[in-house]
Amino acid sequence: MLLVVLAFAVFLLIGMPVAFAIGISGVLFFLQHPELPFTIPLQVTVSQTQNFALLAVPLFIMAGNYMNRSGITESLLNLASVATGHFKGGLAQISIVLSALMGGVSGSAIADAAMQSRILGEEMTKRGMSRGFTAGVISFTSLLTPLIPPGIGMILYGTIGQVSIGRMFAAGFAPALLLGIAMSIAVWYTSNKRGYPPERAKRASLAEVGSALRGGVWALLFPVILLVGLRMGIFTPSEIGAFAVLYALFIGFVVYRRLKTKSFIEALEISLADVGSAMFLISLSAIFSYGIVFERIPEVIASSLTSLTDNVQLVMVLIVLLVLVAGLFIDATVIIIMMTPIFLPAVRAMGGDPVHFGVVFIVAATIGNFTPPVGAAMFTVCSILRVSVGAYVRESLPLMIAIGLTTLLLIFVPELILLIPNLLFG
Amino acid sequence: QEKHILRMNHVHSPVEAYHSAFQEWAKRVGERTNGGLKIEVFHSAQLGNEEDIIEQIRQGANIGQNTDAARLGNYVREIAVLNGPYFVDTLDEAFALSKLDIVKKWKTELADKHGLQVVCFDFVQGKRHVFANKPVRNPGDLSGLRIRTPPAPIWQESVRAIGAAPTAMSFGDIYPGLQQRAVDGAELTYANIRPSNLQEVIKNVSETGHITLINFEVVSAAWFKKLPADYQTALVEECSAAGQKVSKVLADAAESEKAALVKGGMKVTDNVDLEAFRKAGDAAYKALGLTEVRAAVYKEMGR
Amino acid sequence: MKTLYDYVLKLEAILAGLFLMLMVGLLLLGGVARMMQHPLNWTIDLATCFFAWAVFLCADIAWRKDMLMSLDLVTAKLSERYQRALLFVNYAVIALFLCYAIYGGTLLAWTSRSRTFNGIPGVSYSWVTASIAVGAALMLITTILKIRALMRSDGVPCTAAASGEVA
Numbered sequence: 001m002l003l004v005v006l007a008f009a010v011f012l013l014i015g016m017p018v019a020f021a022i023g024i025s026g027v028l029f030f031l032q033h034p035e036l037p038f039t040i041p042l043q044v045t046v047s048q049t050q051n052f053a054l055l056a057v058p059l060f061i062m063a064g065n066y067m068n069r070s071g072i073t074e075s076l077l078n079l080a081s082v083a084t085g086h087f088k089g090g091l092a093q094i095s096i097v098l099s100a101l102m103g104g105v106s107g108s109a110i111a112d113a114a115m116q117s118r119i120l121g122e123e124m125t126k127r128g129m130s131r132g133f134t135a136g137v138i139s140f141t142s143l144l145t146p147l148i149p150p151g152i153g154m155i156l157y158g159t160i161g162q163v164s165i166g167r168m169f170a171a172g173f174a175p176a177l178l179l180g181i182a183m184s185i186a187v188w189y190t191s192n193k194r195g196y197p198p199e200r201a202k203r204a205s206l207a208e209v210g211s212a213l214r215g216g217v218w219a220l221l222f223p224v225i226l227l228v229g230l231r232m233g234i235f236t237p238s239e240i241g242a243f244a245v246l247y248a249l250f251i252g253f254v255v256y257r258r259l260k261t262k263s264f265i266e267a268l269e270i271s272l273a274d275v276g277s278a279m280f281l282i283s284l285s286a287i288f289s290y291g292i293v294f295e296r297i298p299e300v301i302a303s304s305l306t307s308l309t310d311n312v313q314l315v316m317v318l319i320v321l322l323v324l325v326a327g328l329f330i331d332a333t334v335i336i337i338m339m340t341p342i343f344l345p346a347v348r349a350m351g352g353d354p355v356h357f358g359v360v361f362i363v364a365a366t367i368g369n370f371t372p373p374v375g376a377a378m379f380t381v382c383s384i385l386r387v388s389v390g391a392y393v394r395e396s397l398p399l400m401i402a403i404g405l406t407t408l409l410l411i412f413v414p415e416l417i418l419l420i421p422n423l424l425f426g
Numbered sequence: 427q428e429k430h431i432l433r434m435n436h437v438h439s440p441v442e443a444y445h446s447a448f449q450e451w452a453k454r455v456g457e458r459t460n461g462g463l464k465i466e467v468f469h470s471a472q473l474g475n476e477e478d479i480i481e482q483i484r485q486g487a488n489i490g491q492n493t494d495a496a497r498l499g500n501y502v503r504e505i506a507v508l509n510g511p512y513f514v515d516t517l518d519e520a521f522a523l524s525k526l527d528i529v530k531k532w533k534t535e536l537a538d539k540h541g542l543q544v545v546c547f548d549f550v551q552g553k554r555h556v557f558a559n560k561p562v563r564n565p566g567d568l569s570g571l572r573i574r575t576p577p578a579p580i581w582q583e584s585v586r587a588i589g590a591a592p593t594a595m596s597f598g599d600i601y602p603g604l605q606q607r608a609v610d611g612a613e614l615t616y617a618n619i620r621p622s623n624l625q626e627v628i629k630n631v632s633e634t635g636h637i638t639l640i641n642f643e644v645v646s647a648a649w650f651k652k653l654p655a656d657y658q659t660a661l662v663e664e665c666s667a668a669g670q671k672v673s674k675v676l677a678d679a680a681e682s683e684k685a686a687l688v689k690g691g692m693k694v695t696d697n698v699d700l701e702a703f704r705k706a707g708d709a710a711y712k713a714l715g716l717t718e719v720r721a722a723v724y725k726e727m728g729r
Numbered sequence: 730m731k732t733l734y735d736y737v738l739k740l741e742a743i744l745a746g747l748f749l750m751l752m753v754g755l756l757l758l759g760g761v762a763r764m765m766q767h768p769l770n771w772t773i774d775l776a777t778c779f780f781a782w783a784v785f786l787c788a789d790i791a792w793r794k795d796m797l798m799s800l801d802l803v804t805a806k807l808s809e810r811y812q813r814a815l816l817f818v819n820y821a822v823i824a825l826f827l828c829y830a831i832y833g834g835t836l837l838a839w840t841s842r843s844r845t846f847n848g849i850p851g852v853s854y855s856w857v858t859a860s861i862a863v864g865a866a867l868m869l870i871t872t873i874l875k876i877r878a879l880m881r882s883d884g885v886p887c888t889a890a891a892s893g894e895v896a
C-alpha cells in the first residue's frame with residue numbers, strides 16, 4: 001500500500017489529472033496481489049455508479065445548473081442580498097444557511113456541495129471573493145448537511161454501534177447550530193480582513209424586503225416543498241434530486257419563462273462535463289479505497305491508539321485526530337463502517353456516552369470528504385469551480401480552525417450534544 | 427506448511443450473532459490447521475456488495491461471501507427453490523438439505539460450471555415475519571402494502587404471492603425508508619430488528635413465518651481445490667459446526683428478542699391464518715417455474 | 730474519418746444527455762408510482778444502469794475539454810521543455826491504463842453475463858459493466874488525439890484546467 005501512496009504522490013506532482021492518478025496508483029495494489037482477479041479495479045469503479053448515495057450527485061449538479069438558468073438562483077440571491085447584503089461576505093453566509101436547509105433534504109454533504117458549487121460558486125466570485133475562498137466555504141460548510149436529520153452517517157453509526165438512531169438524529173441539531181455560528185464568524189473574519197465589500201451600504205428597507213420576498217417566493221418555496229415532500233413520505237432522498245431538477249425546469253419554462261430550448265441544452269451540456277469530472281474521479285477513487293480496506297489499515301492503527309490513555313475525553317481527541325488523518329485518504333462512509341466497531345466499545349468501556357461520541361466522530365469523519373488528497377466533496381467543488389487544491393486548502397484555514405475549536409468544545413462539554421436527546425427521550 | 431488466507435465478507439454488523447459465528451469459524455479453522463489457513467472476517471460488507479464479491483470469487487479470488495439461495499439461483503436456477511415461501515419448517519429440515527442428492531447435484535454444478543464452491547449452508551437466520559405499521563392476519567390484509575424485499579426474483583415473487591407489493595431496497599435503506607414512509611413495512615426476523623434500531627420506526631409484527639432464510643457460505647472453487655485435503659475438511663466441518671450453533675442461538679434468541687420488543691411497545695399478531703398464507707405462497711413457485719423442483723426435493727426429503 | 734469521429738462525438742453527447750434526463754424521469758416515475766401504492770422496482774434499476782453509462786461518457790467529454798482536475802503546484806514552475814516532456818509521460822501512462830480498462834472491462838462484461846442486474850430475470854449485469862470498456866475506448870481516442878496535437882504544436886497547449894479558466 002506504501003507503493004500505492006507513493007505512486008499517487010508522484011502522479012499528482014507531474015500534473016496528472018487526479019482521477020487518473022488515484023485510479024492508476026490504486027491498480028498498482030493489485031499488481032502486488034496476483035491472487036486477486038485483475039478485473040476488480042474496474043468492477044469497483046462501475047459499482048460506485050450503482051450506489052444510491054452517489055446517484056444524488058449528478059442530479060444535484062443538474063438541479064444547480066437549471067436553477068441558474070431558470071431565474072431561481074437570481075431571485076434567491078436577490079433575497080439573500082436583501083437579508084444579508086449589509087454583512088461582509090453575505091453570500092458566503094448564505095452558503096451556511098443553505099447547507100443546514102439541505103440537511104433536511106439530501107442529508108449528503110457531497111450532494112449539497114455539488115449543488116452549491118453551481119448556484120453560489122460563480123456568484124460569489126463575481127462579488128470579488130477569491131476562487132479558493134469560494135470553494136472552501138461551499139465545501140466545508142456542507143459539514144452541516146449530515147448533522148441535520150436524516151443523515152446517512154448517523155444511520156450507519158447507529159446501525160453498526162447499536163445506538164438509537166432517533167437519539168442520534170436529535171443530537172445533531174445543537175452541534176449543527178454551534179458549527180454554523182463558528183463558521184459564520186470565520187467567514188466574517190476573512191471577509192472583513194480581505195475587505196470583501198458588503199453588497200449594500202445599509203440594511204434593506206421593509207419595502208425592499210417585501211418586493212424581494214414576492215420575487216423570491218418560488219425560490220423559497222423550493223426547499224420547503226422538498227422538506228414537506230420528504231416528511232410526508234412522498235420522496236426518498238435519492239428521488240429528491242430528480243424532483244429538484246423537475247422543479248427548476250417547471251419554474252424556468254412555466255413560471256418565470258426564462259428557460260428556452262437553447263438554454264436548456266446549454267445547461268445540459270455544462271452538466272455533462274461537470275458530472276464527468278466529478279463522478280469519474282469519485283468512481284476511480286474506489287480502487288484506492290479497496291486496498292486500504294483489504295489491508296485493514298485503519299483497524300491496525302486504531303487498536304494501538306486506544307491503549308494510550310484512560311481519560312475518555314483525551315481518547316476522543318486522539319480519535320478525532322486519527323479520523324482526520326484517515327480522512328485525508330478515505331471518505332466518511334468507509335471511516336464510519338471501519339472504525340465504529342473499534343472505537344465505540346473502547347469509549348463505552350471508559351464511561352463515554354455513545355451518542356456524544358457518535359456526533360463528534362461523525363463530524364470528524366465527514367471532514368474527510370473535504371480534505372485533500374482524496375475527498376469527494378472537495379473533488380466536486382474544486383473541479384466545478386476550477387480551483388487548485390493548494391488555493392482551496394490555504395483559503396479554508398479559518399474555517400478549519402473554527403470547526404476544530406467547535407469540535408474541541410463539543411468533546412469537553414458533552415451536555416451541548418446530549419441536552420436535546422435527553423429532553424426528548426429521557 | 428502451506429499458508430492460505432480467506433477473506434470472509436458478510437453484510438451483518440459486528441454486534442450481530444452472525445459476526446461472532448464467522449469469527450468462531452475462523453478461530454477453529456486456524457487452530458485445526460495450525461495457522462495454515464487463516465480466515466479474516468469483514469463485517470458490514472466492507473469488501474464490497476454481495477454481487478460484486480460473488481463475481482470476484484468466480485474469478486478465483488481468495489474471498490468468501492455469506493449469501494443465499496436466491497442469489498445463487500442466478501447461476502443454478504433450481505437452487506432458488508430453497509428460498510421459497512414455507513419451504514422448510516424446522517432447523518433440522520434445513521440442516522438435512524445438504525445430504526440430498528438433488529442438492530448435491532446443484533452444488534457440483536455451481537462449482538464446476540460457475541466456479542462457486544459452497545462450503546456449507548447451515549447458517550439459518552430463522553423465520554421471517556411481516557413487520558408493518560398495521561396488523562396482518564391473512565393475505566388480504568397485505569393488499570396494497572409496500573413491503574421492503576431484497577432485490578432477487580424469488581424474494582419478490584414470494585412477497586407478491588402472499589399478497590403484498592414488494593419494494594426492492596437495500597438493507598441499510600429500511601430505517602429511513604420506513605421513517606419517511608417510502609415503504610409500509612419490511613419482512614425480517616425478530617433478531618434483525620434491534621441491531622438496526624428498527625423498533626423505533628415499526629410498531630407491529632405479524633407472525634407469518636413465510637420464509638426460513640438459509641445462508642450459504644461460498645468460496646472460489648479454484649481456490650478451494652488448491653487447498654490441502656485436511657484444510658478443506660477443517661474449513662467445511664467447522665463451517666457446519668459454527669453455522670448450526672449460531673442457527674440454534676438465533677432460534678432461541680427469537681423468543682427473547684420478541685419479549686424485549688414487546689416490552690418496548692411492539693404489538694404482536696400471532697393469530698395469523700397460516701393455511702391461507704401457505705396456499706398463497708404456492709403462486710411464487712408457479713411464477714418462477716419451480717413447482718416441480720419443489721416436489722422433487724420434498725420427495726427426497728420424504729415429506 | 731474526421732467526419733465519422735464528429736458523428737461519434739455528437740452521439741456521445743446526445744446519449745449522455747439523454748441518460749441524465751432519463752435518470753431524472755425514471756426516479757420521479759418511481760417515486761410517484763410508490764406514492765400511488767404501485768411500486769415499480771425497475772425504475773431505479775434502469776436509472777442506475779443509465780448512471781453508469783452517463784458517468785463514463787461524461788468522463789470522456791470532461792477529459793476532451795480538459796476539465797479533469799489536476800494539481801499544477803510543481804509543473805507550472807517548470808520550463809516549457811520539461812512541461813512538454815511531463816505531458817507526454819502523463820498521456821502515455823493514461824493511455825496504458827485505458828488499454829487495461831478496455832481489455833479488463835470487456836472481460837468483466839463477458840464474465841458478468843450470467844449475473845442478473847439487481848435480480849431482474851433475463852437482464853444481465855453486463856449491460857452495466859460494458860459502460861466502462863466503451864468509455865475507456867472513447868477516452869483512449871481522446872488521449873491519442875491529445876498526443877497528436879501535442880506533437881504537432883511547439884509549446885504547451887494552454888489547457889483550461891492549468892490556466893484556471895472558467896468553464
Ligand code: NA
Nearest residue numbers: 095099141142
Ligand atoms: Na455550504
Ligand code: NA
Nearest residue numbers: 327328371374
Ligand atoms: Na479527504
